[in-house]
Amino acid sequence: MATKRNDKSAVQAVYRKFKKDLSQGTIGSLYIFHGEEAYLRDYYLDQMKAKLIPGGMESFNYHLLPGKGLTAQRLGETVDALPMMSPRTLIVVNDYDLFKAPEGERTAMTKILSDLPEYCCLVFVYDTVPYKSDARMRKLAGAIQEKGQVVQFARQQQGDLVDWIGRRFRALGHEIDTADAQYLIFLCGDLMNGLISEIGKIGAFAKNRRVTRQDIDAVAIPVIDAKVFEMTDALGRRQMDQAFATLGDLFQLRQEPIMILAVLGKHFRQLYTARVALEARQSSRWLMELWGMRSTYPADKLMDMARRHGLDWCRTAMRRCAETDLAMKSVAGADPNDLLVSLMLELAAGGRAC
Numbered sequence: 553m554a555t556k557r558n559d560k561s562a563v564q565a566v567y568r569k570f571k572k573d574l575s576q577g578t579i580g581s582l583y584i585f586h587g588e589e590a591y592l593r594d595y596y597l598d599q600m601k602a603k604l605i606p607g608g609m610e611s612f613n614y615h616l617l618p619g620k621g622l623t624a625q626r627l628g629e630t631v632d633a634l635p636m637m638s639p640r641t642l643i644v645v646n647d648y649d650l651f652k653a654p655e656g657e658r659t660a661m662t663k664i665l666s667d668l669p670e671y672c673c674l675v676f677v678y679d680t681v682p683y684k685s686d687a688r689m690r691k692l693a694g695a696i697q698e699k700g701q702v703v704q705f706a707r708q709q710q711g712d713l714v715d716w717i718g719r720r721f722r723a724l725g726h727e728i729d730t731a732d733a734q735y736l737i738f739l740c741g742d743l744m745n746g747l748i749s750e751i752g753k754i755g756a757f758a759k760n761r762r763v764t765r766q767d768i769d770a771v772a773i774p775v776i777d778a779k780v781f782e783m784t785d786a787l788g789r790r791q792m793d794q795a796f797a798t799l800g801d802l803f804q805l806r807q808e809p810i811m812i813l814a815v816l817g818k819h820f821r822q823l824y825t826a827r828v829a830l831e832a833r834q835s836s837r838w839l840m841e842l843w844g845m846r847s848t849y850p851a852d853k854l855m856d857m858a859r860r861h862g863l864d865w866c867r868t869a870m871r872r873c874a875e876t877d878l879a880m881k882s883v884a885g886a887d888p889n890d891l892l893v894s895l896m897l898e899l900a901a902g903g904r905a906c
Contacts, residue, residue: 570703574599579640581668582700583675586683589705591744593677596705597644602671604640612636619648619681620860624660631664631672639655643674645655650696651689665695708743710847710864716744717751721763724755728763736768738849739782741775763806776807780815781850784823795896809888810880813895819875824866826851826858869899 573579579600605613613635618626622645635641639697648659668674685702687693696702708716714733721728728736740750750772758767774782778834779802786795800814822843829839836851858866878887878893 554658561623563706566679566701566703567705570596570701577603577795579673580701581667581670581673582696583673584678584700584702585675585685586678586702587705588707589744590679590750593705593706597675597677600673600675601642604642605638609638609673612637613641615641615643617643617645618645619672622648624664625656627661628664631668634690635671640671643672645674645676645677648676649681649683650676650692650814651684651686658689661689662692665692666697666816681795693813703788708744709847710737713737713742713744713747713846715810717747719838720748720751721755723750725761726758726763727761732763732765732768733848734849735765736772737847738781738876739774739778740772742846746775754852776811776815777819780812780819781853782817783820783896785853787896788860791879792900799896804897805891807817809892812872812876813877813880813888814859814893816895817870817877820866820869820873822854823858823861824863824870826854827866829864830858831857831863832836865902868902872898 566799572585574596585597588592592789599602599749601610610622614832615630615633617630627643627645627681630643633641650658653661674794683702685696699851714730714737715734719735736747736750736754740746753771754763754767757771758764783802785797786792786798799812822839825842826839836855837844839854840848843851857869872895876891879886
């Protein structure tokens, strides 16, 4: 656990240093950008571009290279291109896996990275390709460590996201309560790219200055986790009409039964741990840390749901999800939709309050 915390602290330290360098105009020569939060990555790329290249000179000094088919020779030629009417150039390489390049290319790339000219800022962006360093390739790893910064754009914590949501709504002429911002995160996910479009729709729909829960529910599109959460909550309350209406919504959205079941299984594992937390007199904060949740909303909801169910039922629900998953994948001729409906009926019949 201590190692994970240390790793997280190191990642955050690099991120803070990068933001400080950017704000002070002391941008380095080599960066690796990776992580799930594409909104922040693209935002800071735009900031770097604005800082490094005078307006109107982008076509001469900004170079965007696709990783597919990229060669060390092509990159070297771009690096060697002198800036025009600008102190520096910016080169962005998308989805080129340095550590999986053929040995000859990797050696040539390492040489380029080790000797970047001062006028050049080179950024490798890992978007659809995951970034994973390989310490066995010591020269390449050493060049990146010595000359560059590996900046991870991670999902934001709840407090930061709530503040950001508030700022985005204020820019649209609205206000939003903290609780409703947390609900929006739960409903639409915690990635900024997904939230920004939902904020725009809600802002256009809301009639009053303060955004309400009703405004959010009226136009926001929930992620599958939120819909499954809604379905299982209704299931636990034996509100079968609502539970099956939500399942019908998921089918209408063309969600595959195997995907619905995967989220359902995760939800019941979380519910089981919430029940364990209650019996051990732990709080929702413990549950958040265990599952890496960034919002208190789902953790508090899980604790409330766990109060309505015994440990045996939660354990049975987990087991039956696993057995249904196996049946979907291995029983010839089995209808996945029917298996999912049968599972829900079984769980509703067996559910009981504590």
